[in-house]
Amino acid sequence: MRRLDNRFVALLAVAAVPPAVEGIVLDAFRFRAAEGLAAQVTAVWPYDTYHDLRWLLVYHDSWSTFAIGLVGLILLRASLTTALVVLAWPRQVPRPSLRWLARRNLALTVLVVVVVSPWAALSIAASVVALSWLLLASLLPLFLLAPFLQRSAVVGDWWRGLPSIELVGWALLNFVVLTVGGAVIWAVPIGWTAPVAAVAGAVNGLLWQRTVAAALLPRRPARWARVPAAPLAILLAFIVPVVVQPAIAALPGRSGKPPSVVLFDRPLPSAVRHAVIFVAGHGSVYDGEPPVDPNVQWFSYRGLDSQGRPLPFGFRDTYRSIESSVAMLNTQVELLHRRTGRPVALVGQSEGAIVSRTYLAQRAHSPVNILAMFSPLINAGRSYYPPPGVSQGWGVAAGWELRVLFRLADVLAMSGSGPDEPFVRSILDNAPFYRNDLMCPVPGVRIVAFLPTTTATEAPPGEYAAVPVFQMPSVHGGLLTRPVVQASLLNFLEGASVSAPERGYKLIQDLSAAWQAPPLPVRLNPVWRGERLPDPAFSDKVCR
Structure with missing residues (x-):
């Protein structure tokens, strides 16, 4: 014994x-x-x-x-x-x-x-x-x-x-x-x-x-x-x-125009004094049909026609670098501002939220002074792998394993998406900004982030938002069609303050801590040139 x-x-x-x-x-x-x-x-x-x-x-x-x-x-x-x-x-x-x-x-x-x-x-x-x-x-x-x-x-x-x-x-x-x-x-x-x-x-x-x-x-x-x-x-x-990529394509908000979204099928309330550009997410499509209100536009991932109207786009058109999307968004913002004489509000979902926030970081004196982000990619860019032609760099083996997995998945999905598409590489190459600055205030711009509950599982625990948040049980890309969320969005566009933190959000963050991949420190990767940049992986806070 x-x-x-x-x-x-x-x-x-x-x-x-x-x-x-x-x-x-x-x-x-x-x-x-x-x-x-x-x-x-x-x-x-x-x-x-x-x-x-x-x-x-x-x-x-x-x-x-x-x-x-x-x-x-x-x-x-x-x-x-x-x-x-x-x-x-x-x-x-x-x-x-x-x-x-x-x-x-x-x-x-x-x-x-x-x-x-x-x-x-x-x-x-x-x-x-x-x-x-x-x-x-x-x-x-x-x-x-x-x-x-x-x-x-x-x-x-x-x-x-x-x-x-x-x-x-x-x-x-x-x-x-x-x-x-x-x-x-x-x-x-x-x-x-x-x-x-x-x-x-x-x-x-x-x-x-x-x-x-x-x-x-x-x-x-x-x-x-x-x-x-x-x-x-x-x-x-x-x-x-192998089937995860086809499954992703079937999730809400992954393709097509969101049904019954208040911005598209009715005029804006008279209290809204802004023109509005909706920037859709990764894998979305647009058939070219304009919203009911002429002060509302879709952002087109293909650009504008000769008359300045957003071109229809397919899901593969969203597979572009963030930098190129920001350049096209800048053109569309300037034209809409000149045509309407109004300041511009951006409503971005997923990739669209990333593009919109990057635009604000690069255009300090733009006509945009309102941003509503839906399902932004919280604390993205925590890992790295080099491009296919580079044999050295952090995560090189992980990158090739992901390429094999997504190539197998693409046999079923036929989406053409993968770990090296320009949008993903933009996040990889500019990770310090998306890790530390995405959810930070911008001087002169009112910002709110609408976060589904699943966002709590998408990053290690910590304080990753220094802007007002509206949190609600939902999946990524699924909030914009909710009536209560649409009402809150209109209130925000009208000038009201919108903030609704969810009580259980932090608990879900903590419970996901064990299942996150360990982040790569910003200062460790020479590609990021981040020897003196703040790193939320060590402070569990952003906007420093």
């Missing part, structure tokens, strides 16, 4: 120390944005490998450093997993030799790295463009595979049959523990990160003990015992990154 107690204490210590060490390092660098990841160092498969790969895909600057890092990651992860399995092994079950377990965990670590890598890469894409559905797509396969992979370290024929209900339950609890642990670790002050991470790691040790016992001592025989259920689950999970 004493030996069992000693082994249990050793299990908790081995599970607690690595998260504490990561917490100490993060605190030493005051790296606030990455603190929520610390609890995952000793998590049960596959979340431990998901943790490792996100760090590696962000923090390598050449193919050689990626290869060295990958080998080191595999060796360290296999060693740590072997130690945890040995210490968690139930007393009533004969244990294989240490050599057998070490070989098995080394081979399985390689397998898990291959299986988890596409979703870790998707989390990098999510940190570049700050879109919640990419983060969700990177997590959903882990839910599916966790019960299967958690048997692999201890059961010889783990790949056959369905996992028991106990393993499914422990896998779900594992996710909940990591989510809550990440939120608590982020919420405590600097100096407390390591102790709280150690407690979360000790809970991981308990989960290792229960998971190993559930795998070795099932209450009933596995169902479908002769069916290769795990390979089928892995195959199904691999389909997720």
Whole structure:
């Protein structure tokens, strides 16, 4: 009994120390944005490998450093997993030799790295463009595979049959523990990160003990015992990154003109003294039909005709650099201002919000003095990868993995979108502005940001808005058609102050802390030339 107690204490210590060490390092660098990841160092498969790969895909600057890092990651992860399995092994079950377990965990670590890598890469894409559905797509396969992979370290024929209900339950609890642990670790002050991470790691040790016992001592025989259920689950999970792009195309606001939007189908209220330009989002289309009110215009991603009217555009026309869109927006603003004699208000959604805010940053004395942003990309540009022709640079391997994933997805979607389209590269190349200045006030301009609840999951926790916000349960691009939001938009255009923070928004931010990719510091990337630029990853605040 004493030996069992000693082994249990050793299990908790081995599970607690690595998260504490990561917490100490993060605190030493005051790296606030990455603190929520610390609890995952000793998590049960596959979340431990998901943790490792996100760090590696962000923090390598050449193919050689990626290869060295990958080998080191595999060796360290296999060693740590072997130690945890040995210490968690139930007393009533004969244990294989240490050599057998070490070989098995080394081979399985390689397998898990291959299986988890596409979703870790998707989390990098999510940190570049700050879109919640990419983060969700990177997590959903882990839910599916966790019960299967958690048997692999201890059961010889783990790949056959369905996992028991106990393993499914422990896998779900594992996710909940990591989510809550990440939120608590982020919420405590600097100096407390390591102790709280150690407690979360000790809970991981308990989960290792229960998971190993559930795998070795099932209450009933596995169902479908002769069916290769795990390979089928892995195959199904691999389909997720491939179909994510077609799924995105079907989400609200991704194509077509938003139905029944108040700006388009009726005259502006008499109290609105501005001309209005609506700047639609990525993947939108415009058929050329003008709004009812001549003081309202669509921004055209194709430009204007010879008479100064916005040209119809298709979804591929939105795949342009932010700089070129800003130049066209400037032309359209000047022409509308001269024609109407009114100041101009911009209403931008998603990409349109990015274009509109960049326009204001580059045109200090423009006719625009009102901006309403819908679903802006909060804290985008947190990761980096170089263009295809460049073989050196932070995230080079992540960039090529994303190109392969999106090329496969494009077989189904046929959208032509990908990680190197000009809009995405504009964010990558000018990341310091989008990370620190997007949600900041502009002198002489009234600004409000309409944020769907999903925006809370799109960046590490922190204060990322220094302008008034209107927060409401919705998905990205889904707010503009809501009657209450349309009424608030008209009130704002009429001159009223609009602000409606949502009480649970910060809680959702904190709960997402564990699942963000660690940001690349602004000062570290020479492309950003940001040695003296402020970085929200370390201050958790913008507009500094």
